[in-house]
Amino acid sequence: MTPPRLAAWLVRRLAGREQAPYVLSDLAEELDLVARARGRNAARRWYWRQAIFSAAPLLVTAPDRAQRLARLHMRDSLRFFVRAPLLSSMIVLTLALGIGANTAVFSVVDALLLRPLPYSDPDRLISLWEHRRDNSRLTVSPANLVDYAELDRTFMGLAGYTRTTQVLAGGLAPEEVPVDLVTWNLWSVLGVRPAIGRDFRREDAAPGAEPVAIVSDGFWRQRLGAPPAILGQTVVLDGSRRAVIGIMPAGFTPLSQYTTPTPAAVFVPTPEFSPATSRGDRTIRAVGKLQSGVTVASAQRELDQVTARLAKAFPETNRDVQVAIAPLADDVAPVVRTSLGVILGAVALVVLIACANVICFLCGPRGGSAMSRFVSRSGRHARTSFPSASCVVSCSALRAASPGLAAASGCAMCSSPWPRRASSRTWLRLA
C-alpha cells in the first residue's frame, strides 16, 4: 500500500536526511501489515497518527539540523548584538515586558479562573447568600442557615465562615492576627483535613466546650516557630486560651482568602447556630456541598420553598429576603472575572504591540541594514527556506528569549501559586 503522500513528506522533512529513509521504510513496512489486518482506511489513519505523533520527538532530536540551525542563529544573534547593541537592548526590553506581563496575568487567570478549586468534589460545592428583592446581596443569617441545612436530601452539608481579627498574646507584644470563625463542619464540607491533628467536632461548638483552635501551616512555622509538639498547647486569642488541635496543610487555601486581603492564621469554631437566635443578624458567608446528583436549579427550588416558609414565620426579618446559590467556582471570584478577562486581553494586545514595535525596529534604518545582511547571508547558506523567518528569529526572538523568559519567569514566580502566596493587595488592585 502506498503511504499517504503528505504524511510521508512530513516525516521526511522532520526526520532529516540521514534518518528519513529508515523511518519511512519502517513505516511503509508496517503500513502493509496494518492494511492487511485492519483495512486500507485504518492503515491510512494509522500512518497519519504515526506522522503526527512522531513530529515532536523527531524535530527535537534531529541532531544535525537542530544543532546547525542553533549555531547559525546564535552566531548571527551575537553579531547583531555587537553591531547594534542599543537596538538589540530595545528589542529585548520590549519583548521582555510583553512576555512578562502576559505570563504574570495568565498565571493569575489560571489560578483563579481556570484551575479547579483546591477542595474535594469542587463541582458539587455551592456558595449560598441571601438577598433582598432589589438584589442587594447579604451575608447569611446563622439562624436561617440552620433551616436551610435541614434540606439534607439536597445538601450533604452547609457550613459558614466569617473573618475577624483577634489579639494574640504571648509574644514580645500583643499582635493582631487574622482569624476565621468557622462552623465545625466547614472542613468536612470542603473535603479537607488538617495535616496534623484533628478536625473540629460538633462538641467543640457546644456551649461550655473547651476553647480550641486550628492553626495555618504558615502561622505554625513563622509565628510559633514550628514546634513539633504543638498539639494541646495553647494560644491566647482575645484573652481566651485555646488549645491547638490541628495544623492545616501547607497548600491549604481557606475560602476567606478569595475575598479578604490576608490569609487566615487561626481557625476558631463558632458556637453552634441556633434557630432561636435573631434572624436579622446576617453575619456569615455560607458554603455547601450538594448531594450527589442534585443540581443547582433543583436545590434552588427547594430553598425557595424554605424561604417562603420563613418569610411567613418571621415577617419582621425575613419578609423581603430571598436566598440564592451558585457553583462555588463561579462565585469566588465574580468581581475579578471580568476585570481579569479585560486585563488578559489588554496584555495580549501589549504583546502584539511589542511585536509590532520589534518589526518597526528591524525595518528602521539600523535594523534594516542588519536585516539585509541576514537575508543575503541566508541566501548564501541556501539551506534556510524562509530567510525572513530566520532573520526575525535570529534578530529578535532568540536574543529576546533568554531575558524575556527570565523576566516572565520572575513575574510568574512572584504571582504563583495564586492566591496562596501572592499579595492579595495586588489581587485587589487588579480587581
Added chain:
Amino acid sequence: MAKGQYLAEFELYVMSALARLGDEAYGMTVRREIETRSGRAVSIGAVYATLERLSLKGYVKFRVSDPTPVQGGRARKHVRLTPLGRRTLDEATDMLLRMLPDVTGPEGVR
C-alpha cells in the same frame, strides 16, 4: 551506576525491547514490541529519537542491512545493545526490582 547513566522510563522500554528482539531489532519491530507489551501507543519518531539518544550514550549500535531481496526492497537500520548498554540495562532493571514492593533483590524476584 554513575550519575548520568540512569535510564529514563522510555529508554528502559527501548533497551528491554532490544534485549528481547536480538538480531531482529530495528525501528518497526522495536516499536511493535513496546506497543504490544506495554499497551501504550508508541510513535516511530519516539523510538528513533530514543535510539539516537542511546547511541550518543554508547548503549546501542546501528548496522544498516542490505535491501530485502524483493522488488523495491528496503534497507533496514538494525540496532543492537553494546556491552555497556547491556550492563546498564541489567543495573537499571536490578535497581527497579529492588525498589518494587515485596521484592528484596534480584534473588527475590517473584
